[in-house]
Amino acid sequence: MNINFDLNDLQAFRAVVENQGFRRAAESIRITQSALSRRIEKLESALGVKLFERTTRKVSLTNVGRAFLPQVERLLDDLDLALLSIGDGGANRRGTLTVACVPSAAYYFLPHAIRSFHGQYPLMKIRLIDVSANEVSAAVAAGEADFGVSFTGNLAPEIEFSPLLEEHYVVACRRDHPLATLDAVTWAQACEHDCITLDKSSGNRLVLDRALSGLQPGKHSVCEARHVTTVLGLVEAGLGIAVVPSIAMPISAHPILAKVRLVEPEVVRQMGVLKRRGRTLTPAALALEQRIRALPGTLTRD
Known part of the structure; x- marks a missing residue:
């Protein structure tokens, strides 16, 4: 040829x-x-x-x-790896790095890693595809994203899952809400309050429905939304409480929002990094992944 x-x-x-x-x-x-x-x-x-x-x-x-x-x-x-070994370590590197992630990770969690990454790669552009868990897997499998951040589920055969953290679902409420003063809240207690829920298109809703199949519902939901970020906005407005994954909550203290541990039962999900089998991450993608992996150690409770 x-x-x-x-x-x-x-x-x-x-x-x-x-x-x-x-x-x-x-x-x-x-x-x-x-x-x-x-x-x-x-x-x-x-x-x-x-x-x-x-x-x-x-x-x-x-x-x-x-x-x-x-x-x-x-x-x-x-x-790229060969050039990095003889280059400037990233200060003058250009290009676009694409990460697919579930919306709950995109709001408060990933921005901390991206800010740190930007300090080393100031000329690199980050493109976030914030979509459902199934769409994250599909984007990584199709090569549309360098890697993904999502939770375990029905992953395509060409996707490998590397654990990042095990997170609990928590009650999100305003700091002036009665539940905010408690160390932990049972599901029965949470169900006594007006609640904002995620609709059935959300992967989080599927996790919760499976874990709580035997629990009798309390009050009806006062509002239902598709994305965790929308739910948190409604909580901030004082419409009610919500059950969300802990990764969706602010890492540091928030002036309005508080999170309270949920028990009886505790519901957890495994978050991780999704990569396509056989693909080596570029130095820039590897640098961002390393920063994401360092984040769980910075998570704090209210």
């Missing part, structure tokens, strides 16, 4: 995959969309295959493109 393509063409290919389209891919590697299209056409011509299916609405990999992607990622990742 006459290898008539270069590193820029391979980087363009990965950028289109990671950004799910040509416009955002061109922006991420700072070239025009027409220049990006020429690089992809050049690569496809050199290989003699079609790598992408393109419609007016979306861009997706062909079967050949999906098979080619892991090889490109491995080559570029190995090159």
Whole structure:
């Protein structure tokens, strides 16, 4: 085969995959969309295959493109590692790092790691895909995200799960709420108060429904929302209490919100990092993952 393509063409290919389209891919590697299209056409011509299916609405990999992607990622990742060993450690590194995560991790938990990461990689752009647990797994499996942060569940075979922390579900309430003064609250006590709940599309709702199948409900929910962040906003407004994973709560003291341990029964879930099997993280992605792994040690209780 006459290898008539270069590193820029391979980087363009990965950028289109990671950004799910040509416009955002061109922006991420700072070239025009027409220049990006020429690089992809050049690569496809050199290989003699079609790598992408393109419609007016979306861009997706062909079967050949999906098979080619892991090889490109491995080559570029190995090159990135080699350059890092002789480079400046990250201060001048550019690019986009994509992380898929459940919304409960995106609000209070991940920003601390991203802020620390930004200090070492100030020119790197972080793209957060904050979606449901199933969508996190799918984004990592498809190569749309460098890695994911989610909880255990029905993971695709090509996904490996690495534990991060075991977290408890807690009562979220205002600091002026009667429950805020307690060290722990039973589910029976919690059910006596107006409650804001997550709807059935939430992975957290599934975890809770399974754990509490034998518990008789107390008061009816006064409001139901899809995302934990929305629920916490309603709690702050004084509409009621809510049961949320502890990772969704502020790491340090909050002027309005308080969290109280839930018991009888305690409900826990395993949070972790999701990666695609066989893929080596880039130095930048590895640096962010390490910062995320350091976060559980900083978690404090109210």
